[in-house]
Amino acid sequence: MTSLITPPEVAPVEETPVEDVAVRPARTVVRPGILPAPGPKQWVAACSLHVLVPGRGVAVLLPGGGQAALFLLPNGMIYAVDNIDPYSGAAVMSRGLTGDHGGEPTVASPLLKQVFSLRTGAALDDPDNPEVALPTYSVRVHHGVVRIGIPLP
Amino acid sequence: MSAPTGTNTVAPTRTVVVVGHGMVGHRFVEALRSRDAESTWKVVVLSEEAEAAYDRVGLSAYVGAWDRSALALAGNTYAGDQLVDLRLGTRADHIDRDSRKVTTSDGDVIAYDDLVLATGSYPFVPPVPGHDSAGCFVYRTLDDLDGIRAAAEQAIARATAEGRTANGLVVGGGLLGLEAANALRLLGLTPHVVEFAPRLMPLQVDEGGGAVLKGLISNLGVQVHTGAGTSSIDAQDDGRLAVDLSDGTALLTDLVVFSAGVRPADAVGRAAGLDIAERGGVVTDVTCRTSDENVWAVGEVAAVEGRCYGLVAPGYTMAEVVADRLLGGEATFPGADLSTKLKLLGVDVASFGDAMAATPGALEIVHTDATKGTYAKIVVSDDAKTLLGGILVGDASAYTTLKAYVGREVPGDPGALISPAGAELGADALPDDAVICSCNNVTKGSICGAIAEGACDLATIKGCTNAGTTCGGCLPTVKKLLVDSGVELSKALCEHFEQSRAELFEIVASTGIRTFSGLISRYGTGTGCEICKPTVASILASTSSDHILDGEQAALQDSNDHFLANIQKNGTYSVVPRMPGGEVTAEQLITIGQVAKDFDLYVKVTGGQRIDLFGARVEQLPAIWRRLVEVGMESGQAYGKSLRTVKSCVGSTWCRYGVQDSVGMAVDLEHRYRGLRSPHKLKFGVSGCARECAEARGKDVGVIATDKGWNLYVCGNGGQTPAHAKLLASDLDDETLQRYIDRFLMFYVRTADRLQRTAPWLDSLEGGLDHLKAVICDDSLGIADDLEAAMARHVEGYQDEWKAVLDDPEKLGRFVSFVNAPEEADPTVAFDESGPRKVPVMLGMPSTNRPR
Structure with a gap:
């Protein structure tokens, strides 16, 4: 460690960005990574957080008949993707095995074992094909209850 | 620097009050006292922290040693200096600039001639809901670290009791955030870092460097989430925190x-009406004088001409400037070099000059090496002659040289500054005396020698040459040498385990590790996947009689094992009760029929002399099994990599040709080996005479009656590559037959690869069938007793998996369709019953062919 007390960092909240040409080097553009679909959402209560078993998923019935697969990983991360396996059309993703591939958190379809990113929903073997990507859902935890966000039309 | 002590001849005539006793405040006091030969100034220092100035830059060094004195700055108590009055734990609450008086938190009022603000900064906490929950910390002071330590120790105790690992979240992936993550790691937590920017250390490194940095940091076990902020924090009843992220x-x-990030701690200056910069900080001119001529500001609270500096070096310069000014000097603050070089979690990061190429026309030259995990970028002027700045990640050894060139013309090709010395030659081009592993001084010659002597994997080479046993950086080259020598590599199970299944089995058996997390943390990397998890689950099941859905093991099981049924194409399950040897009672058969009727299941007789019930939804499985268990049926493990069925002909009890009781033997064998988890499924056949009606020679274990006893055949498979079973031993009595099968099965379970059935396993055995005969019949390896004992433990510990589930409300809990609507049938499950037989219909998918 050398001569630093603290880095002059940017605050990571949705503040109105203030231009500060003096301190910050150029090009430190703060742009979001993967964000859930913007816009208002309906938040559907799925279950108590303590119901989730680390490493496994549960299926959540959504209003309108859709289904989400909700996962708690052993490292504490919580993800939700669509429950329907795009390869088979069966609602089975919640029963898949989780893990990581090269650090990317994943779930494998229990049917033909295609592997999907839990973060982006992309199929690892066909990442640019939207036909075989799992839609992802936002998750939130409030008062110990996990909620899943469905974009409102 | 030593302050002049005690023997003042002249009483001081003026008083300076220093507000804040951090590194910069202390430097100011030292600078003033060492230069004030006339002793004109009396110094009063107010320190809000109870600790005198300490090395905040080295704050992270406190973790582990927990020794405050090791961080104390030299001379920070001014012992023996009568002219310094250090008041610890005392805050400046109010500054009255008109009367030049400071009111302290103790209620004292101190008159000053000049006042120096050195309050530093405070950590910025995003105002998200729940940010003030118990368990939320900042990373700024020794007290903060003590708090984190206590919470971490408590968390680990709790997590250990619950059989999980504890983790911690660091909000912010800048320099300090990564230091905090390392602190959490040292405390034994799994650290996560969320960074709102798309990369770590967004101020110091660019996108390419950030990617390399993320890889290096992730390899150290830090879970990095970039492009995500914190939206809210929800405290749970058990004391944990659920954090919603913006992604x-x-x-x-x-x-x-x-x-x-931090914010200048300018509150007291603000309240006193001093000019404040737009983004905070007390505005000063280049002499560090604020809008009040008797008030100065130094360090992080100072906005020199509107600009704050978060580094200690500029703060020290400001301290020197003000000390000089108070003694009548003319010093000014010259600005500061914001170049940084540091080692974070052992990873070098350096950023200097115009690192982000903001200069108009600037060009970038990048050299990145994904295998070594290094990234080097230099920024040059538009004529590619002058070095403007750069970024180094993973290896910052060039920093000193490069920084020396900033602003100067570079001799020759600027790209040469960061390209590795000389072109990279392939390992095969290296001479034999070239050192491959520099940690242990192992040459290419000795590695190739080891390969020539038969070392055929990395582990063996590491064992006999020591290459790659220290930093591991040379392993890719060693691997290359192996590949070049024609050795077929990698028995690795998957990306998480370098070991083969057989090696993992030995590890589990010899270490007694009983959890996946324990195994992967000690012998693997990452968090596992759909390949290694079921494999380890199978090994754990083969080596104990725990229920496969007990504890952490449940999470490892493939979907079939997890729900103790066979998943079908539409996500429904089929149910196969065990019918040992193909035997079933009339009562059981009636129950099966009634269950099929009541649950509307499609019924088919399997190739293994049992009955398969198709189309059960997950939430129906317990009710179905309750009825089957009631009539004495148990799980057939049709879903497992385990013993499936022992097929038999009717044998000597009924058949006029039969020479032995094949049904009786089949039932005994099925009862003995039921539930045994193995690398792949196991099928048996028992025929009562040489006519072989049970097709036993197509099975993994085939038993064929002779007039003297039994012939034992092994390693027959159907499937894609059919293989006839080979004769292992002839004319065995019942007891010897069973003993040989015990040995055979356990030997296979221990040594086969994942999903390797017995026929290819036999092919892969060195020495083939003769070796197998020697091991099983002559105990050539001396392991027969072990193998038999292991099987005896299995037989002893067998319990019906389904009955155990029905008796355990916790295990039953998983058999729901939806966690929020446990009884609701899956609306995507539908059947077409208009044809000759019931078939699943996939909603929204092209329809499958209707049956004819």
């Missing part, structure tokens, strides 16, 4: 450390 994910964590 739509959430995280369950034991504690949170905010490290989202």
Whole structure:
């Protein structure tokens, strides 16, 4: 460690960005990574957080008949993707095995074992094909209850 | 620097009050006292922290040693200096500039001639809901670290009791955030870092460097989430915190450390009406004088001409400037070099000059090496002659040289500054005396020698040459040498385990490790996947009689094992009760029929002399099994990599040709080996005479009656590559037959690869069938007793998996369709019953062919 007390960092909240040409080097553009679909959402209560078993998923019935697969990983991360396996059309993703591939958190379809990113929903073997990507859902935890966000039309 | 002590001849005539006793405040006092030969100034220092100035830059060094004195700055108590009055734990609450008086938190009022603000900064905590929950910390002071330590120890105790690992979240992926993550790691937590920017250390490194940095940091076990902020924090009843992230994910964590940047601690100056910069900080001119001529500001609270500096070096310069000015000097603050070089979690990061190429026309030259995990970029002027700045990640050894060139013309090709010395030659081009592993001084010659002597994998080479046993950086080259020599590599199970299944089995058997997390943390990397998890689950099941859905093991099981049924194409399950040897009672048969009727299941007789019931939804499985268990049926393990069925002909009890009781033997064998988890499924056949009606020679274990006893055949498979079973031993009595099968099965379970059935396993055995005969019949390896004992433990510990589930409300809990609507049938499950037989219909998918 050398001569630093603290880095002059940017605050990571949705503040109105203030231009500060003096301190910050150029090009430190703060742009979001993967964000859930913007816009208002309906938040559907799925279950108590303590119901989730680390490493496994549960299926959540959504209003309108859709289904989400909700996962708690052993490292504490919580993800939700669509429950329907795009390869088979069966609602089975919640029963898949989780893990990581090269650090990317994943779930494998229990049917033909295609592997999907839990973060982006992309199929690892066909990442640019939207036909075989799992839609992802936002998750939130409030008062110990996990909620899943469905974009409102 | 030593301050002049005690023997003042002249009483001081003026008083300076220093507000804040951090590194910069202390430097100011030292500078003033060492230069004030006339002793004109009396110094009063107010320190809000109870600790005298300490090395905040080295704050992270406190973790582990927990020794405050090791961080204390030299001379920070001014012992023996009568002219310094250090008041610890005392805050400046109010500054009255008109009367030049400071009111302290103790209620004292101190008159000053000049006042120096050195209050530093405070950690910025994003105002998200729940940010003040218990378990949320900042990373700034020794007290903060003590708090984090206590919480971490508590979290680990709790996590250990619950059989999980504890984790911690650091909000902010800048320099300090990564230091905090390392602190959490040292405390034994799994650290997560969320950074709102798309990369770590967004101020110091660019996108390419950030990617390399993320890889290096992730390899150290830090979970990095970039492009995500914190939206809210929800405290759970058990003391943990559920943190919603802005990317739509959430995280369950034991504690949170905010490290989202700092803000100048300018409150007291603000209240006193001093000019404040737009983004905070007390505005000063280049002499560090604020809008009040008797008030100065130094360090992080100072906005020199509107600009704040978060580094200690510029703060020290400001301290010197003000000390000089108070003694009548003319010093000014010259600005500061913001270049940084540091080692974070052992990873070098350096950033200097115009690192982000902001200069108009600037060009970038990048050299990145994904295998070594290094990234080097230099920024040059538009004529490619002058070095403007750069970024180094993974290896910052060039920093000193490069920084020396900033602003100067570079001799020759600027790209040569960062390209590795000379072109990279392939390992095969290296001479034999070239050192491959520099940690242990192992040459290419000795590695190739080891390969020539038969070392055929990395582990063996590491064992006999020591190459790659220290930093491991040379392993790719060693691997290359192996590949070049024609050795076929990698028995690795998957990307998480370098070991083969057989090696993992030996590890589990010899170490007694009983959890996947324990195994992967000690012998693997990452968090596992759909390949290694079921494999380890199978090994754990083969080596104990625990229920496969007990504890952490449940999470490892493939979907079939997890629900103890066979998943079908539409997500429904089929149910196969065990019918040992193909035997079933009339009562059981009636129950099966009634269950099929009541649950509307499609019924088919399997190739293994049992009955398969198709189309059960997950939430129906317990009710179905309750009825089957009631009539004495048990799981057939049709879903497992385990003993499936022992097929038999009717044998000597009924058949006029039969020479032995094949049904009786089949039932005994099925009862003996039921539930045994193995690398792949196991099928048996028992024929009562040489006519072989049970097709036993197509099975993994085939038993064929002779007039003297039994012939034992092994390693027959159907499937894609059919193989006839080979004769292992002839004319065995019942007891010897069973003993040989015990040995055979356990030997296979221990040594086969994942999903390797017995025929290819036999092919892969060195020495083939003769070796197998020697091991099983002559105990050539001396392991027969072990193998038999292991099987005896299995037989002893067998329990029906389904009955155990029905008796355990917790295990039953998983058999629901939806966690929020447990009884609701899956609306996507539908059947077409208009044809000759019931078939699943996939909603929204092209329809499959209707049956004819």
